Amino acid sequence: MDESTNTPATGTDDWLLDLRDVAVEVRVPTVSAVVPTPPLDRERPDRRPIVAGWVWIAAGAGLLVCALVVGSAFLVRSRTGVVVPGVVGVQTGVARITLQRVGLELEVSEERFDQSPKGSVLSQTPQAGTRLERGEPVRVVVSAGTEEIVMPDVVGDGLALATGSLAGFGLSIEVEYVLSDDASDTVLSTIPAAGVRLRTGDTVRLTVASRRQDSTQLRPFRMDGVTVIIDPAPLPRPMDRDIVIEISRRLEALLEASGATTVLLRSALDTASPDTARADRAADASGTVGIGLTMTRYGESGRSVSIPPSSTPNIGTHASRLGAEIIAGLEGVATPVQRTESSFDPILTRADVPWARVTVGSADSRDDELLFRDPRWADAVARALYRALGEVYGQAVSP
Numbered sequence: 001m002d003e004s005t006n007t008p009a010t011g012t013d014d015w016l017l018d019l020r021d022v023a024v025e026v027r028v029p030t031v032s033a034v035v036p037t038p039p040l041d042r043e044r045p046d047r048r049p050i051v052a053g054w055v056w057i058a059a060g061a062g063l064l065v066c067a068l069v070v071g072s073a074f075l076v077r078s079r080t081g082v083v084v085p086g087v088v089g090v091q092t093g094v095a096r097i098t099l100q101r102v103g104l105e106l107e108v109s110e111e112r113f114d115q116s117p118k119g120s121v122l123s124q125t126p127q128a129g130t131r132l133e134r135g136e137p138v139r140v141v142v143s144a145g146t147e148e149i150v151m152p153d154v155v156g157d158g159l160a161l162a163t164g165s166l167a168g169f170g171l172s173i174e175v176e177y178v179l180s181d182d183a184s185d186t187v188l189s190t191i192p193a194a195g196v197r198l199r200t201g202d203t204v205r206l207t208v209a210s211r212r213q214d215s216t217q218l219r220p221f222r223m224d225g226v227t228v229i230i231d232p233a234p235l236p237r238p239m240d241r242d243i244v245i246e247i248s249r250r251l252e253a254l255l256e257a258s259g260a261t262t263v264l265l266r267s268a269l270d271t272a273s274p275d276t277a278r279a280d281r282a283a284d285a286s287g288t289v290g291i292g293l294t295m296t297r298y299g300e301s302g303r304s305v306s307i308p309p310s311s312t313p314n315i316g317t318h319a320s321r322l323g324a325e326i327i328a329g330l331e332g333v334a335t336p337v338q339r340t341e342s343s344f345d346p347i348l349t350r351a352d353v354p355w356a357r358v359t360v361g362s363a364d365s366r367d368d369e370l371l372f373r374d375p376r377w378a379d380a381v382a383r384a385l386y387r388a389l390g391e392v393y394g395q396a397v398s399p
Contacts, residue, residue: 084138086128092119092142103134111144113170113200118145146170146200153194159185159208170200176332176380180209191374203367205334205377220397221390223260228389229287229355231265231347234272236297236363242268243360243372244293250382251291258386258394263287265347275346283350289322289393290348291385292357301365303330304338306357312343318354318392325391326356329384334361334371358385 082102087095096106114122122141126132149169154162163173180188191205192198232248245268252262263285265278282290307323310316323339330337348355360381361368371377390396 081131081133084124084126084128084130084132086124087121087138087140088124088128089116090121091117092121092140095121095140099138104132105135105137107137107139108142109139110141112141113146114143115146115199115201116143118143144170149198149200149202151190151192151194151196151198151204154187154206155189155194157187159187159206162187162206166204169198171198172201172203174203174205174335176205176207177210178207182209184209189376191377192370193374196370196373198370199366202370205371219387219390221258221386221394222397223255223258223390223394225259226255226289226389226393227261227263227285227287228255229263229265229282229285229290229348229351229353231278231282231290231292231357233292233294233347234266234270235295239363239372241372242271243378244295246375246378247293247360247381247385250379251385254382254386255389258390260389260394279347279350282347285351287351287353289318289389290345290351290353290355291389292345292348292355294357294359296359296362298364299362301362301367302336302338303334303361304340304359305330306340306342306345306359308343308345308349308355309341315352315354319356322354322388322392323356325388326358326385329388330358330381333380333384334377 082104084104085098085102087098087106090098092106092108099106109125112122116122120143122143124141125139132138147170149171152165152169154165157165159175163175166173178188180186182188186209187206188209189207191207198204230248230252232242232244235242235244245266248264248266249268252264255262263281265281266273305323305326307319308316310320312319327337327339345355345357348357358381361371363369
């Protein structure tokens with residue numbers, strides 16, 4: 001062994017210690033007191049949401065994009081589109097220029113006979129105020145004007161054939177069914193008759209055969225002891241025919257045939273009888289019921305029935321029923337028919353009886369003028385009034 005290094009002189013392998021022969025003693029100091037440890041404070045992990053937050057963000061962004069797209073499209077359309085102007089009632093040429101000024105085109109979709117001036121626009125699609133893109137068409141229906149027509153003879157034709165023929169001339173058609181032994185739906189008569197000159201838009205009334213009982217048919221009644229006061233008012237202006245007198249005279253004949261007594265307050269020769277004179281005659285008559293017939297000067301075509309209110313003592317109930325029967329009868333003769341109530345009639349209230357005043361039409365109506373020309377229409381009105389009076393004051397007779 002070398003004295004200076006205290007290392008065995010025999011070599012490095014000889015001085016390595018065998019660690020298995022070395023005993024190591026470790027001393028652990030003892031703790032004299034227990035020191036408490038602070039409580040465990042651990043954060044709980046967040047639960048995973050059912051719907052991830054990115055889904056909500058994506059959905060919101062999608063809705064926002066859709067709103068922006070729709071809004072942009074609407075904004076673009078509102079800036080590029082134009083408002084359709086109204087052209088109904090103007091001539092086709094004016095309508096075309098009006099539409100071209102805003103960038104639209106006029107397209108005539110139909111021409112039809114009408115009482116409006118020829119070439120005028122009757123309707124348009126789309127309507128005024130609608131917004132269209134420039135260059136889009138506005139479709140219009142144009143009047144083909146009126147034309148004079150000779151009423152064709154359709155008596156004996158079937159209803160379908162007759163209506164098709166008349167509609168082709170631009171005529172309006174009304175149908176009245178009557179009980180007949182002829183084949184059902186056969187045209188028995190027309191108002192006006194064949195050969196009468198008409199204009200486009202005029203109304204033609206067809207009397208058509210039916211196998212069923214119709215409310216406008218004449219039924220026989222017995223009215224013995226009934227006195228009917230008939231007041232045919234003077235016409236509002238001179239006319240070729242006094243249709244009011246014609247109806248009154250036909251009604252008078254029917255009533256007298258049933259046993260009733262009639263009091264006619266104006267004759268055919270008395271064309272301007274004042275109200276006071278007719279009212280005095282009504283007051284002197286001992287009547288059961290009063291019927292007034294009047295033609296108006298102004299207004300649209302149509303008929304009306306005026307009666308006293310149902311609350312009028314002694315006469316209101318009978319007058320209300322009489323008015324309902326008259327309206328039912330007239331609706332089978334010529335429509336429209338309106339009902340009004342009035343507590344005063346300058347003529348018939350003087351008689352102190354239930355009454356009804358019938359306005360047969362307007363002197364200024366083209367449609368009513370055609371009716372007034374035909375004596376068969378006057379007879380139909382008289383029969384309707386007769387039936388109403390018979391239902392209220394008479395007794396039906398079995399045929």
